[in-house]
Amino acid sequence: MTGLRLHPFTLLAIAGALPALAWILPAPVGGAWTAAVALALTLTPGASPGNTGIGSSPDRRPGFVVFRTAVLTATPFWLFLLLLHDVPTTIAIGLRITTMVASFVWLVAALEPPRLVEAMIAAGWSASVAYLLAATLSAVPGLKTRAQRIVEAQRCRGLSPRGGIPARLRALRALALPLILSALHEVDERALALETRGLVPGVRRTPLAPPPDPVLERAARWALLLACLAALVRRLIVASPT
Amino acid sequence: MIPALRLEGVSFSYGTVPVLANVSFSIASGERVALLGRNGAGKSTLVRLIAGLQRPDQGTVWVGDWDTRDCVPEQLAWRVATVFQHADQQLFATSVRDDVSFGPRALGVGEREVQRRTDSALQDVDLTAHADQHPYDLPPGLRKLAALAGALALEPALLVLDEPIIGLDRALRARVTRALLERSAASVALLVITHDLTFAAETFDRGLVLDRGTLACDERLVSLLGDATRLEPLGLVPPPMAALSTALGLPGRPVREAEVARELARVARGRLAP
Amino acid sequence: MKSLTLDHASFWYPATESPALRDVSLEVAPGEVVALVGALGAGASTLLLVAGDLAPRMTGGRLEGTAARRDRSGIVLPTPWTQVSGMAFTVWDEVAFGPANLGWPAHEISRQVDRALERLELVPLASRDPATLSGGELQRVIIAAILAMDPGLVLFDEPAAELDAEGACTLWRLIRVLAKEGKGILLATSALDALPEVADRVVWLEQGAVRAVGTPDLLAEAAACEAGLGTSVATVWRDSELPEPAPLTIIDAVRRWR
Numbered sequence: 025m026t027g028l029r030l031h032p033f034t035l036l037a038i039a040g041a042l043p044a045l046a047w048i049l050p051a052p053v054g055g056a057w058t059a060a061v062a063l064a065l066t067l068t069p070g071a072s073p074g075n076t077g078i079g080s081s082p083d084r085r086p087g088f089v090v091f092r093t094a095v096l097t098a099t100p101f102w103l104f105l106l107l108l109h110d111v112p113t114t115i116a117i118g119l120r121i122t123t124m125v126a127s128f129v130w131l132v133a134a135l136e137p138p139r140l141v142e143a144m145i146a147a148g149w150s151a152s153v154a155y156l157l158a159a160t161l162s163a164v165p166g167l168k169t170r171a172q173r174i175v176e177a178q179r180c181r182g183l184s185p186r187g188g189i190p191a192r193l194r195a196l197r198a199l200a201l202p203l204i205l206s207a208l209h210e211v212d213e214r215a216l217a218l219e220t221r222g223l224v225p226g227v228r229r230t231p232l233a234p235p236p237d238p239v240l241e242r243a244a245r246w247a248l249l250l251a252c253l254a255a256l257v258r259r260l261i262v263a264s265p266t
Numbered sequence: 267m268i269p270a271l272r273l274e275g276v277s278f279s280y281g282t283v284p285v286l287a288n289v290s291f292s293i294a295s296g297e298r299v300a301l302l303g304r305n306g307a308g309k310s311t312l313v314r315l316i317a318g319l320q321r322p323d324q325g326t327v328w329v330g331d332w333d334t335r336d337c338v339p340e341q342l343a344w345r346v347a348t349v350f351q352h353a354d355q356q357l358f359a360t361s362v363r364d365d366v367s368f369g370p371r372a373l374g375v376g377e378r379e380v381q382r383r384t385d386s387a388l389q390d391v392d393l394t395a396h397a398d399q400h401p402y403d404l405p406p407g408l409r410k411l412a413a414l415a416g417a418l419a420l421e422p423a424l425l426v427l428d429e430p431i432i433g434l435d436r437a438l439r440a441r442v443t444r445a446l447l448e449r450s451a452a453s454v455a456l457l458v459i460t461h462d463l464t465f466a467a468e469t470f471d472r473g474l475v476l477d478r479g480t481l482a483c484d485e486r487l488v489s490l491l492g493d494a495t496r497l498e499p500l501g502l503v504p505p506p507m508a509a510l511s512t513a514l515g516l517p518g519r520p521v522r523e524a525e526v527a528r529e530l531a532r533v534a535r536g537r538l539a540p
Numbered sequence: 541m542k543s544l545t546l547d548h549a550s551f552w553y554p555a556t557e558s559p560a561l562r563d564v565s566l567e568v569a570p571g572e573v574v575a576l577v578g579a580l581g582a583g584a585s586t587l588l589l590v591a592g593d594l595a596p597r598m599t600g601g602r603l604e605g606t607a608a609r610r611d612r613s614g615i616v617l618p619t620p621w622t623q624v625s626g627m628a629f630t631v632w633d634e635v636a637f638g639p640a641n642l643g644w645p646a647h648e649i650s651r652q653v654d655r656a657l658e659r660l661e662l663v664p665l666a667s668r669d670p671a672t673l674s675g676g677e678l679q680r681v682i683i684a685a686i687l688a689m690d691p692g693l694v695l696f697d698e699p700a701a702e703l704d705a706e707g708a709c710t711l712w713r714l715i716r717v718l719a720k721e722g723k724g725i726l727l728a729t730s731a732l733d734a735l736p737e738v739a740d741r742v743v744w745l746e747q748g749a750v751r752a753v754g755t756p757d758l759l760a761e762a763a764a765c766e767a768g769l770g771t772s773v774a775t776v777w778r779d780s781e782l783p784e785p786a787p788l789t790i791i792d793a794v795r796r797w798r
Contacts (some may be wrong), residue, residue, distance in 0.1 A: 182372035202358030
């Protein structure tokens with residue numbers, strides 16, 4: 025998949041269609057298919073483009089990292105479900121949640137905010153809306169980098185991220201607080217700072233490098249939408265039990 | 267005596283990008299060393315290696331008698347306290363006092379000792395009056411001092427700081443200088459990255475200059491700072507006091523403000539004397 | 541017409557009793573470099589925000605008096621990492637971010653960006669990812685990014701804080717060049733020793749009010765030295781109790797010494 029970079033709207037369409045289909049299609053088969061596709065996506069080299077930045081090890085295969093993040097994020101939900109439901113229900117709901125989690129994790133890794141902004145501007149969206157959406161999506165990697173820095177600083181102050189549950193909970197609190205506090209503190213500064221970069225209401229931003237949008241991809245997006253609608257209609261008409 | 271810090275032939279690359287090449291030096295207890303060099307010369311990477319966040323590709327980093335390859339950063343915290351750049355963005359407790367006491371508490375030191383160390387560190391940087399405030403209510407300059415206090419509270423044998431005085435005015439810089447001089451008098455070894463050569467001249471005795479990843483100079487600041495011809499290829503500029511000393515031909519070429527003032531007064535008196 | 545005119549400006553941040561700026565009147569002419577000096581918290585940053593129409597518009601709070609600009613203003617904040625767009629994978633794109641937002645045609649954007657990169661000696665870094673840059677490199681990128689928007693009034697808040705000696709020298713030279721091109725420059729800095737070469741006028745702020753205005757010679761006077769705002773040379777001259785007037789720069793000191 026190297027070299028084949030999909031249009032950002034296509035990425036959004038896929039990331040939206042998979043969870044939608046997971047919930048629309050009859051469980052557990054529907055959920056199993058969509059979860060499998062979503063997890064497979066996290067393994068593609070197309071996930072996590074761009075530099076990894078100073079301080080991280082560049083020789084880890086990025087696809088595996090994304091897959092692992094998806095699995096680790098989904099796992100607590102499975103445990104929770106197992107406590108509340110019987111096995112068939114757990115599997116049915118768990119697969120749907122896995123699809124949602126994996127799709128989102130994949131989207132965050134694969135979507136490049138600058139390309140999304142360019143695509144939205146080219147499609148006529150206002151710059152502010154485009155930045156809002158892109159900033160929300162890029163907030164996650166930004167938080168990850170910041171979290172890494174905070175964990176490092178705290179390890180250098182003696183806090184060990186290993187050990188038993190109480191130790192890990194302490195470590196989590198020591199990470200969560202500065203992460204949220206400094207991120208919130210920066211939100212004010214960021215809003216002001218972005219203002220300084222020329223965001224004038226009513227002015228149409230010049231597209232610098234709008235990503236190519238081949239007819240095939242546009243058709244594929246429509247096809248995905250239609251597939252979801254068709255599945256929904258079929259589900260409503262046939263009204264088969266879960 | 268085992269040096270507080272020793273690097274032997276340390277080389278390091280980020281992937282294929284070489285950052286440090288064959289760096290060797292050692293720092294004894296109580297020594298005050300400034301780590302100088304252009305932006306991008308490898309100074310911050312060196313700090314990461316000392317803190318144990320990264321392992322050298324070649325060579326060894328010894329903190330005391332510990333090889334950093336055998337340690338994790340939280341272990342090394344027993345011996346070396348590191349304050350990274352922008353540490354003021356990493357404060358998290360709801361009060362300055364809580365943040366400063368975080369380190370000694372994480373080390374497992376007894377509660378009374380934690381309090382003693384916290385009070386002592388706050389006093390060293392003159393932050394006692396702000397101890398119960400929320401860190402983010404303090405102006406950025408005072409937040410930097412809070413981050414420094416957090417490191418001082420660990421009472422390490424080696425203190426490593428990355429650009430501790432950026433954004434501080436003269437008064438706050440003087441506070442930092444005083445705190446560091448006090449610690450070094452108590453045998454703490456200091457290794458501090460700074461691009462402010464005035465601060466370097468006032469606070470440290472020895473200078474290590476990194477140039478594109480190699481150690482270009484390792485000598486006393488007094489001899490290094492007045493020599494523009496040597497500093498220029500390294501991307502450095504003589505600080506005002508050193509430049510003034512050289513320009514006026516002051517005997518001994520002092521580089522510290524107090525010493526320059528003394529020499530100026532002395533020479534001036536000598537001229538007036540019959 | 542002046543690049544910037546502040547007329548009896550007083551400013552209160554939201555929910556604060558005491559004003560951050562008190563009755564400040566200040567003018568910056570096109571082609572003039574005015575430096576703001578003062579202790580931390582004296583109000584220089586606030587003054588720049590008011591000058592750049594960011595306070596009270598973005599910060600909230602209350603402004604009394606007026607702040608008038610002739611041209612578009614650009615501000616370089618002391619925290620370059622907050623001004624990074626987060627929407628660019630290369631330094632070139634980062635610098636182009638502002639001009640693109642202003643809706644300029646693509647060829648004009650190219651011209652301004654290339655020019656800005658050259659001026660800040662960033663051409664070798666043009667295809668680097670901004671997230672991998674050091675603090676000093678990032679500060680230069682942000683300065684280039686603001687200059688690429690071709691502001692008539694340029695506001696700098698501690699622009700050399702993260703820069704090394706070479707970077708700082710390049711910056712001071714660039715500021716003089718910008719002034720020669722007719723831009724008005726308002727600069728808050730604690731790099732007092734650079735001001736005799738860089739600034740045409742110095743404004744001393746104390747607790748939000750203007751305490752003194754003058755040429756950089758102000759920084760050799762007794763009052764400034766006592767407040768910790770003298771140049772290094774002037775300060776050490778006074779500490780040695782040598783006769784007045786204290787020299788401002790090393791060259792002045794050499795002349796006096798003979």
